Amino acid sequence: MIALENISLLLSGIPVLRDVSLRIPPGQTLGLVGESGSGKSMTALSVMRLLPDGAKLSGRVLLEGRPLTDLTERKMCAVRGGQIGMIFQEPMTALNPVQTIGDQVAETLLVHGAARRSEAREIAKERLARVGLAPERFPLDRYPHELSGGQRQRVCIALAIALRPKLLIADEPTTALDVTTQAQILELLRELVREEGMSCLFITHDLAVVAEMADEIAVMKAGAVVEQGPTGALLREMRHPYTRALFDASRHCPDRAPIVQDAPLLEVENALRDYPLKRQGLFGRREYFRAVDGVSFELRRGESLGLVGESGCGKSTLTRAILGLEPLQRGAIRLDGEAVSPAMPADLRRRMQVVFQDPYGSFNPRHKVSKLLAEPFHLTGRPADMEARVAEALENVGLQATDADKFPHEFSGGQRQRIAIARALIARPELIVLDEAVSALDVSVRAQVLDLLADLQARFGLSYLFIAHDLSVVRSVTDRVLVMRGGQIVEAGETEAVFTAPAAVYTRELLAAAPVLPTA
Amino acid sequence: MVRYAATRLISLGLSLMAASLVIFAVVEVIPGDPAAFMLGMNASEETVAALRDELGLTGSLPARYLGWVTGMLGGDFGTSYTYRVPVSELIAARLWVSLPLALYALALSTLLALPIGMLAAARRGRATDYGIMGLTQLGIAVPNFWFAMLLVVLFAITWPIFPAGGFPGWENGAWPALKALTLPAVALALPQASILARVMRSALIETLGQDYIRTARAKGLTEGQAIRNHGMRNAMIPVLTIVGLQFSFLLAGAIIIEKVFFLPGLGLLIFQGITQRDLVVVESVVMLLVFAVILVTFLVDLAYALVDPRLRHTR
Numbered sequence: 151m152i153a154l155e156n157i158s159l160l161l162s163g164i165p166v167l168r169d170v171s172l173r174i175p176p177g178q179t180l181g182l183v184g185e186s187g188s189g190k191s192m193t194a195l196s197v198m199r200l201l202p203d204g205a206k207l208s209g210r211v212l213l214e215g216r217p218l219t220d221l222t223e224r225k226m227c228a229v230r231g232g233q234i235g236m237i238f239q240e241p242m243t244a245l246n247p248v249q250t251i252g253d254q255v256a257e258t259l260l261v262h263g264a265a266r267r268s269e270a271r272e273i274a275k276e277r278l279a280r281v282g283l284a285p286e287r288f289p290l291d292r293y294p295h296e297l298s299g300g301q302r303q304r305v306c307i308a309l310a311i312a313l314r315p316k317l318l319i320a321d322e323p324t325t326a327l328d329v330t331t332q333a334q335i336l337e338l339l340r341e342l343v344r345e346e347g348m349s350c351l352f353i354t355h356d357l358a359v360v361a362e363m364a365d366e367i368a369v370m371k372a373g374a375v376v377e378q379g380p381t382g383a384l385l386r387e388m389r390h391p392y393t394r395a396l397f398d399a400s401r402h403c404p405d406r407a408p409i410v411q412d413a414p415l416l417e418v419e420n421a422l423r424d425y426p427l428k429r430q431g432l433f434g435r436r437e438y439f440r441a442v443d444g445v446s447f448e449l450r451r452g453e454s455l456g457l458v459g460e461s462g463c464g465k466s467t468l469t470r471a472i473l474g475l476e477p478l479q480r481g482a483i484r485l486d487g488e489a490v491s492p493a494m495p496a497d498l499r500r501r502m503q504v505v506f507q508d509p510y511g512s513f514n515p516r517h518k519v520s521k522l523l524a525e526p527f528h529l530t531g532r533p534a535d536m537e538a539r540v541a542e543a544l545e546n547v548g549l550q551a552t553d554a555d556k557f558p559h560e561f562s563g564g565q566r567q568r569i570a571i572a573r574a575l576i577a578r579p580e581l582i583v584l585d586e587a588v589s590a591l592d593v594s595v596r597a598q599v600l601d602l603l604a605d606l607q608a609r610f611g612l613s614y615l616f617i618a619h620d621l622s623v624v625r626s627v628t629d630r631v632l633v634m635r636g637g638q639i640v641e642a643g644e645t646e647a648v649f650t651a652p653a654a655v656y657t658r659e660l661l662a663a664a665p666v667l668p669t670a
Numbered sequence: 671m672v673r674y675a676a677t678r679l680i681s682l683g684l685s686l687m688a689a690s691l692v693i694f695a696v697v698e699v700i701p702g703d704p705a706a707f708m709l710g711m712n713a714s715e716e717t718v719a720a721l722r723d724e725l726g727l728t729g730s731l732p733a734r735y736l737g738w739v740t741g742m743l744g745g746d747f748g749t750s751y752t753y754r755v756p757v758s759e760l761i762a763a764r765l766w767v768s769l770p771l772a773l774y775a776l777a778l779s780t781l782l783a784l785p786i787g788m789l790a791a792a793r794r795g796r797a798t799d800y801g802i803m804g805l806t807q808l809g810i811a812v813p814n815f816w817f818a819m820l821l822v823v824l825f826a827i828t829w830p831i832f833p834a835g836g837f838p839g840w841e842n843g844a845w846p847a848l849k850a851l852t853l854p855a856v857a858l859a860l861p862q863a864s865i866l867a868r869v870m871r872s873a874l875i876e877t878l879g880q881d882y883i884r885t886a887r888a889k890g891l892t893e894g895q896a897i898r899n900h901g902m903r904n905a906m907i908p909v910l911t912i913v914g915l916q917f918s919f920l921l922a923g924a925i926i927i928e929k930v931f932f933l934p935g936l937g938l939l940i941f942q943g944i945t946q947r948d949l950v951v952v953e954s955v956v957m958l959l960v961f962a963v964i965l966v967t968f969l970v971d972l973a974y975a976l977v978d979p980r981l982r983h984t985r
Contacts, residue, residue: 200887203795224892231890238888243881246900248978257899258889293979309889 151175152317152349157196157209159189159373166192168374169209174317174349174366179340181364181381182353183396185592186563189373190353194319197351198236199226213316232262235310239322241303245294251278251305252290258312277308281338299461300331307338314346321353328460328619333663336363355592357400358622358665361385369393385668395594401667402597403626404604409452410629415613416449416472416502416581420481423467441467443637444481449581454607454614456624456645458660459634465617468634469585472615473504485581496529503574507586509566513558519544519569520554526577543572546609547602564595568602575606583615588623600627621664625649633657671982674975682968689960694735697953698727708751708947721751725950738953747954752946757954760939767837768928768935771851771858772920778859779866780913786863787870792897794875802867809864818857818930825853835932854931858924862916869912873905880904906977914970918963 152174159167167189174180182190195201197211199218211218213233221229230236238244245254255274259265265273275285281304294302303323310318320339324332340363343350354360360367361381368378369392377390388394423442442464449455459465470476472483474490483490488498503526506512513522523540524532533539541551547568558566567587574582584603588596604627606612618624624631624645631648633641633656641654652658705721706713722728725748729737741748747757790802826834832853838846877883878901886896925937936955943951975981 198888200884227890227892229890230888236888238881238884240881244885246882246886246904247980248903249900257886257891261890261895295980306885309885 151212151214152197152351153210153212154193154197155210155212157193157207157211159192159196159201159208160206161192161202162204166373167196168372170370170373170375171209172351172368172375172378174351176316176347176349177344178365179343179350179352179363181360181367182351182370183355183357183360183367184370185355185396185594187372188370190355190370191321192373193370194236194321194351194353197317197319198230198234199223200230228262231258231310231315232264232313233315234317234319235313235315236319236321237303237306237310237323239325241299241306241326244306245302247294250291250293251283251288251297252292255305255309255312256290258309262313264313273312274308277312278305281305281308281311281342282334283308298331299327300335303327303331303335304338307335307342311342311346311348315348317349317351318343319351319353322355323352324359325354325356329621329660330460330663332359332665336665339363356665357397357593358667361668362665369396397667399593399597401622401626402593402600404597404601406454406604406627407608408454408629409611411451413451414448415451415453415486416615417484418445418447418468418472418481419483421445421468421471421478421483422480423464423471423476424479425467440637442471442478445634445637445639446481447632447639447642449613449615451580451613452607452611453630454616454628456628456631457615457617457634458619458621458624458631460619460660463634464637465634466585467637469504469583469615469617473502473583474499500526500529500577501579502581502583503577503579504583504585505567505570505574505587507589509563509570509590512570513566515558517557518554519556519558522558522569523554523573523576525573529577539576543576544569546575546606547572562595564591564599567591567595567599571599571602571606575610578610579612581613581615583617585617586619587616589618589620596623603627621649621661622666633660671975674982675972678968678971682964685964685967686961689964690739690957691735693953693957693960694738697949698731698734703727708949710947725751742954742957748950750943750948750951752942752948752951757951760951761936761955761958764934764936764939766840767851767933768921768924768937770847771855771924771933771935772917774848774851774855775858775862775920775924776913776917778855779863779916782859782863783866784870784909787867788874788897788902790867790871791874791878791901792894794871799871802871806864806867809860810868812861814857814861815926815930817860818854818927821853821857822930835930837933850931850933854924854927854933857927857930858920862920866909866912866916870905870909873908874901877901877904903977907974910970910973910977914966917966918959921962922959 154170154172157167157170158165170193172180182193184190196207201207207219209219213229218226218229252271252274255277256270259270259273260267271290275290278288279285283301283304288301294305297305323339324335327335336359339350342348352360352363364381366379367381367384368375369390370376371392377384377393384393388397421442422440422444424438424440427437427439445468457465471478472490474492474494477492485498485502490498520540523543524536527533527536540554544551544553549565549568549572558569561569588599591599603614607614616624616628628645630643631645632639633648633654635656641648641652641657648657649661652661703718705718705725705727709718709721727734745758747761749755750757750760753760786802790799793799822834825832833850837850840847874897878897883896883900886900891899922937924935925941928935928938940952940955943955
């Protein structure tokens with residue numbers, strides 16, 4: 151049993167957590183949900199006492215009745231990894247790249263003096279097998295870079311549970327993973343919690359995931375728990391308006407009245423793209439990896455077309471080819487009848503713009519918004535009314551004309567994504583490629599941006615190619631959808647038809663793996 | 671791993687070939703007659719012709735290049751015009767001073783810098799860190815010959831523990847030779863250690879922000895254990911790069927220190943070669959230094975692969 155009693159936290163004088171109280175009995179999972187900055191991760195780090203410098207913690211954390219908050223750092227080290235295990239969001243970077251997975255799992259046992267070196271390796275082997283990495287296929291001397299994201303997260307779980315801790319903290323453990331991998335990892339966590347009788351603190355922003363995982367849910371907002379209760383009852387009743395708002399935002403479906411013309415705007419015909427691999431030996435034959443394998447589709451004017459698939463399916467390669475950033479080996483891409491290629495004329499480029507996922511990385515931080523927005527004008531030449539165009543673009547995405555004089559860091563993530571949309575819009579394109587454009591946003595912000603996109607589509611007759619891994623979002627904003635796997639399109643059709651009656655086996659797997667919010 | 675080493679080895683060979691071509695071109699092909707250059711303005715036609723003959727400047731360019739390269743491969747670097755002895759003998763004698771000096775200085779610098787850099791990284795943002803950073807700043811800013819003179823005043827004159835200069839040779843025992851090299855090695859090592867400590871600190875601080883350090887802390891490692899078990903090895907790549915560069919510099923760039931301590935090293939040899947217009951010596955020593963630099967780069971590349979399994983990538 152783990153109990154948090156009135157935990158409050160100040161980070162350099164700023165209150166981050168206020169009177170957080172939680173209890174998790176053994177074998178139970180508590181889902182902690184909330185948007186970014188709500189204090190979910192800080193709650194976990196307060197339990198671990200792994201807080202940044204200048205943190206002031208008050209209140210009590212009790213593990214089986216023993217207060218952790220008074221322990222010395224040395225005693226706390228014995229608790230971490232021993233009685234509390236923790237896994238994190240980014241399996242790609244959470245493991246030391248220069249140490250074998252066996253050593254990293256065994257280290258948990260060794261630093262706590264729980265086993266001798268030879269025994270530790272045996273236990274590590276057994277624990278890795280328990281999380282699904284059988285020693286025949288995944289020997290202990292593998293390095294992290296030889297494993298996939300899901301396999302690495304399994305290694306992280308193995309090292310967190312190596313000493314059979316009483317509490318497992320999972321901080322967004324599946325956010326960076328594909329849906330099918332996510333489903334497997336969630337299943338594994340559920341089994342482990344049950345079998346080992348651990349308490350589990352499961353942190354996520356995804357209500358659908360928490361609804362599947364947790365026995366009890368606590369909703370956090372601005373450092374405080376606003377509502378808490380058994381999963382079923384909480385989702386049924388939703389007493390706190392914030393819980394309801396969060397729930398509505400995650401299922402938000404913008405009002406769309408698409409006017410789709412018959413004429414195709416974008417045509418992709420039998421597209422094929424190979425990447426050369428490393429030669430086998432000095433004079434060996436060069437092998438190729440076929441990233442896009444004979445893809446054909448049409449996107450009509452005024453239409454929103456979804457493109458879904460898991461990482462490595464070829465979405466990104468196809469997107470780069472459609473944007474004319476990389477050549478195709480075979481096949482053709484045409485925008486309004488004109489050939490798209492890296493050598494295409496500037497005006498054709500102007501007619502097709504893109505919004506990327508990361509609202510933080512996609513702007514030069516030293517440029518003002520006015521300069522960032524004016525970038526597409528290098529394709530057209532600077533118009534005389536450039537300032538008016540910048541102001542207009544900002545107002546079109548719900549920002550102020552005066553924002554042009556600000557720098558990117560003065561905006562929130564959602565506002566930055568609006569700036570990215572304004573940058574795409576300013577060139578007056580016909581097609582906007584939305585490459586995971588809302589994936590990094592909190593649900594409430596995501597709902598607003600989806601509304602904005604629907605509004606812009608109606609006003610300017612835009613066509614969207616909507617690339618995403620989040621199936622529920624694709625379902626709510628697209629007219630037709632393509633499902634991609636292994637470089638090929640395995641299914642294409644009207645969005646509702648594909649989601650209600652998937653024809654391809656893979657689409658069915660994908661839909662089955664995606665966590666679904668219970669209807670309220 | 672074997673394949674990685676093989677490709678590095680091939681690149682080593684190609685680099686050597688390119689470097690030898692450049693050196694050959696600079697010394698022999700670029701306008702101006704090397705023989706006339708070596709003899710100065712007042713030399714008579716006949717002496718220049720005789721020297722041309724002696725230097726082997728009479729054949730065709732490819733033949734001369736091949737002759738030079740095959741000679742070097744067989745250990746024949748030609749005969750010095752001023753010393754009238756085979757260049758290989760000159761180099762061998764100097765190498766017995768310069769190589770131990772470089773290794774000595776490098777060992778001192780590494781042994782000094784790594785713990786200091788680690789300490790600064792572990793105490794980042796605190797007084798210890800600021801103190802160390804200030805000292806290393808001083809170590810970089812102050813020229814090494816000034817350190818050298820200070821060391822002579824302190825440890826050769828005030829407290830005569832070490833000789834003030836000269837080199838007794840290895841044939842009189844290792845101890846006097848090492849003693850003679852100690853002050854120069856310390857003078858060379860101090861600025862190098864200052865640079866290396868800063869590189870170590872920043873590389874380590876960067877790795878300490880990585881997610882796997884957080885994982886290590888969550889496993890129950892103390893901050894010190896996390897630095898030792900996970901931070902160090904990941905921070906080694908930039909450190910190895912600098913160590914490699916420093917060794918190359920120490921081998922040839924010790925000329926001022928050699929001058930201060932009257933050490934007959936490679937730096938002085940090349941300096942004398944240039945002032946006495948002894949192109950045979952210059953050409954050979956430069957080629958030797960280039961070889962040393964390329965060899966060190968190769969060894970550093972191998973060390974990278976030992977440190978980072980992603981570079982081996984054999985499976």
